[in-house]
Amino acid sequence: MKFQELKSILNRQPAVFIVTHKNPDGDAMGSSLGLAGVLKKKGCKVTVVAPTEYPAFLRWIKGNDEVLTWGEDNESIKARAKEAEVLFCLDFNALHRIEEVGDLVQDASGKKVMIDHHQQPDDFADLMISETTASSTAEMVYEFIERLGDEELIDGDLGEALYCGIMTDTGSFRFPSTTPNTHRVAGELIKKGADHSMVHRRIYDSNTKRRLKLLGHCLMNMEVLDNQKTALFKITKEDHKTFNIQKGDTEGIVNYGLSMPHIKCAAFFREDKNIIKISFRSKDDFDVNKFARTHFNGGGHINAAGGMSSDSLEDAIEKFKKNIHA
Ligand code: 5GP
Ligand code: MN
Secondary structure, eight states, X not given: OOHHHHHHHHHTOOEEEEEEOSSOOHHHHHHHHHHHHHHHHTTOEEEEEESSOOOGGGTTSTTGGGOEETTTSHHHHHHHHHHOSEEEEESOOOGGGGHHHHHXXXXXXXXXXXXXXXXXXXXXXXXXXXXXXXXXXXHHHHHHHHHHTOGGGOOHHHHHXXXXXXXXXXXXXXXXXXXXXXXXXXXXXXXXXXXXHHHHHHXXXXXXXXXXXXXXXXXXXXXXXXXXXXXXXXXOHHHXXXXXXXXXXXXXXXXXXXTSTXXXXXXXXXXXXXXXXXXXXXXXXXXXXXXXXXXXXXXXXXXXXEEEESSOHHHHHHHHHHHOOO
């Protein structure tokens, strides 16, 4: 499908289904709710779907109350996927990343559109907009809205949704993926009324005492492998109980490892119920997407990726230490 065809379909006010990746982050929810808001203003019937729960610090975004979550709203999600004429897949590039919801998208008869910036996209969409050098899906969604000629529909609230996506995925405009265009788009969003300072506070000044104590615990127990230029954090099942860990509590902790000048890679191991979930971050050309794909059944970006292991926590960490050479 060509972009022009999609544009004329969207102008006919179809039912639209927007889904993002599981464990949605700021870019996932920001880009989805930003696009949803614009398409609603165009008169489309829009459904936004989260494949799993997401953290409280993202629940201020306009349109949040209408998000359907897999696990809670399964019947409505199935019906909406079936009736949708257009299905947007935002901020992920392989249907297995959204598990059961991926099967619904696969089987749906509507046109599938991917807008994403992760490496190595799967070829499942009728229209694939994939830019692996883009800072964020939210920046791409802004440009997509510009191409539709609908940027006038972005108001302050929708601007804040997109700004949230750009800000969180660029580490507040500091990662090398930040370009002049990233700043241009952020500037446009502020001109449209986005309160950038408020977005920053809602995301980053949302700590609880519990989370700060957990951060202290993780920093105290950090391992530094100087020769491998690597820092390593972990959270055990017992820690989940001790700190009453909630969704989003562990987000960002891994980045502290990279704040040491000689460290090129940081990893965060979290022992969940039946699986070890791992976050990887890196600097410069150390490619954690490749590392996560090779060793931990994962993927992502060159400098930020994730993976998993069904080994024990100790074994997963052992395997990591053996293979990491940053
Ligand atoms: P995080 O560490 O914040 O969970 O994820 C970092 C980046 O890697 C995100 O862009 C996320 O979408 C991607 N990612 C995280 N886990 C996985 C995974 O298991 N597989 C793939 N392909 N990508 C992942
Ligand atoms: Mn993203």
